[in-house]
Amino acid sequence: xxxxxxxxxxxxxxxxxxxxxxxxxxxxxxxSARMQSRKxxxxxxxxxxxxxxxxxxxTTVNHATGYFVTGSVLFNILTVVLFCMGVDLLLCIxxxxxxxxxxxxxxxxxxxxxxFVGSERxxxxxxxxxxxxxxxxxxxxxxxxxxNVGDAFTQNAPAIVKLPLIFLGLVYVLTIKxxxxxxxxxxxxxxxxxxxxxxxxxxxGTSLALLEISHWFETVFALGLVYLFFVYSAPxxxxxxxxxxxxxxxxxxxxxxxxxxxxWKFALTSSWIVIIVTGGANLMYLSLF
Amino acid sequence: MKFNKKSPWILHYDGSSCNGCDIEVLACLTPLFDVERFGxxxxxxxxxxxxxxxxxxxxxxxxxxxxxxxEQMPHPKxxxxxxxxxxxxxxxxxxxxxxxxxQAAIPVDIFxxxxxxxPEAIIDGVVKxxxxxx
Ligand code: SF4
Numbered sequence: 407x408x409x410x411x412x413x414x415x416x417x418x419x420x421x422x423x424x425x426x427x428x429x430x431x432x433x434x435x436x437x438s439a440r441m442q443s444r445k446x447x448x449x450x451x452x453x454x455x456x457x458x459x460x461x462x463x464x465t466t467v468n469h470a471t472g473y474f475v476t477g478s479v480l481f482n483i484l485t486v487v488l489f490c491m492g493v494d495l496l497l498c499i500x501x502x503x504x505x506x507x508x509x510x511x512x513x514x515x516x517x518x519x520x521x522f523v524g525s526e527r528x529x530x531x532x533x534x535x536x537x538x539x540x541x542x543x544x545x546x547x548x549x550x551x552x553x554n555v556g557d558a559f560t561q562n563a564p565a566i567v568k569l570p571l572i573f574l575g576l577v578y579v580l581t582i583k584x585x586x587x588x589x590x591x592x593x594x595x596x597x598x599x600x601x602x603x604x605x606x607x608x609x610x611g612t613s614l615a616l617l618e619i620s621h622w623f624e625t626v627f628a629l630g631l632v633y634l635f636f637v638y639s640a641p642x643x644x645x646x647x648x649x650x651x652x653x654x655x656x657x658x659x660x661x662x663x664x665x666x667x668x669x670w671k672f673a674l675t676s677s678w679i680v681i682i683v684t685g686g687a688n689l690m691y692l693s694l695f
Numbered sequence: 696m697k698f699n700k701k702s703p704w705i706l707h708y709d710g711s712s713c714n715g716c717d718i719e720v721l722a723c724l725t726p727l728f729d730v731e732r733f734g735x736x737x738x739x740x741x742x743x744x745x746x747x748x749x750x751x752x753x754x755x756x757x758x759x760x761x762x763x764x765x766e767q768m769p770h771p772k773x774x775x776x777x778x779x780x781x782x783x784x785x786x787x788x789x790x791x792x793x794x795x796x797x798q799a800a801i802p803v804d805i806f807x808x809x810x811x812x813x814p815e816a817i818i819d820g821v822v823k824x825x826x827x828x829x
Contacts, residue, residue, distance in 0.1 A: 435731075439729070439731060442726065443726045444726045444729040444731060444732075445729050445731075445732050446729075446731060446732070447731050447732060447733075447734050448701075448734070451701075451702065451734050454698050454701040454702045454734055455702045455734070457698035458698040458699045458701070458702040458745075461698065461699060462699070462745075462769050462770070462771070463769035463770040463771075464769070465742065465767075465769050603738075603739070603740055603743075606740075606743070607740060607742070608742060609742070610742045610743070610769045611769055614743065
């Protein structure tokens with residue numbers, strides 16, 4: 407019977423995660439609009455966009471692009487499924503990275519100068535956040551003494567108590583992963599023009615819709631990482647952790663609206679400085695005490 | 696439910712104009728009019744666009760550009776000509792290099808009158824163009 411339960415669990419994840427991700431994006435667009443004293447689109451606008459894109463004509467420059475985009479989406483979905491099933495955190499991170507790499511390849515395969523620039527910038531962005539996510543996994547192991555996501559729920563205290571600096575560093579690089587200004591170099595999700603749309607330049611219809619859905623999964627995974635810092639065995643901490651995820655998301659929206667896009671050099675150096683300082687100090691503390 | 700009516704992504708092209716209509720198009724994005732209420736986004740990419748908004752007249756040099764933009768847009772798509780210049784050629788009609796309104800290059804679905812066209816009229820034109828998206 408356990409496998410029936412697992413199948414149901416996976417189905418639940420596949421249905422609810424896109425709904426949560428889409429709603430978060432909708433809330434993001436409304437809050438951003440209100441910050442600019444506009445009314446903003448309806449809450450369900452991201453879903454309207456995706457359903458419209460699914461029905462639009464698909465034009466492809468290179469058939470490989472479609473496969474890369476689909477692969478990227480599948481690995482992002484796999485990441486979230488693995489994460490929600492509570493398996494090894496490292497496995498989630500590797501599946502996630504593979505999804506990102508396929509996304510970069512999708513940009514390269516379309517032979518457009520704009521998506522080339524987008525792909526190059528995406529690679530730099532991966533360089534910016536990947537070390538922090540690995541350091542986070544390492545710190546998590548030191549605290550929980552297991553890489554399993556599920557084991558966070560059996561601890562006596564939340565991981566944040568021992569990993570405060572790593573948490574700060576992670577929030578810094580999450581701005582990159584959530585594709586928020588000032589770090590939305592390779593692909594902005596706002597109605598931007600030209601180069602900021604980067605990798606998506608040549609994508610139409612279904613591919614673009616898939617990418618949007620993929621971004622919803624990415625968002626949920628990114629917030630899932632935040633969630634891991636705050637849960638422990640007490641049931642009320644589940645709700646507290648979820649609330650803190652929403653606070654972090656709101657913070658990212660404020661940052662998104664408050665900062666101009668930076669150059670890639672600043673993105674790279676600043677995130678590495680943050681990673682070395684926060685990650686290094688926190689890991690040193692863990693190994694000393 | 697017709698989702699393409701709820702999410703019109705707009706591509707704006709400026710032909711030979713005085714820029715009056717362009718400023719009015721951009722005014723639609725400002726807090727006062729805020730077209731994003733209707734899910735509209737001003738995209739810079741023909742491959743993402745549903746509606747091509749043309750301001751200004753068509754001349755010898757931009758005719759091929761407009762045609763290419765139109766061809767790059769995936770179906771279903773609609774074209775809105777904004778302002779007197781895009782409708783007929785307007786005050787530039789008699790110029791030596793001007794071919795006429797947007798229709799000189801591509802089929803136009805909706806004409807929005809005015810010099811300059813008012814933001815309300817432009818939004819109205821876009822909403823009417825949504826009916827053409829089948
Ligand atoms: S219609 Fe009038 S305002 Fe608009 S571009 Fe032409 S001349 Fe300028």
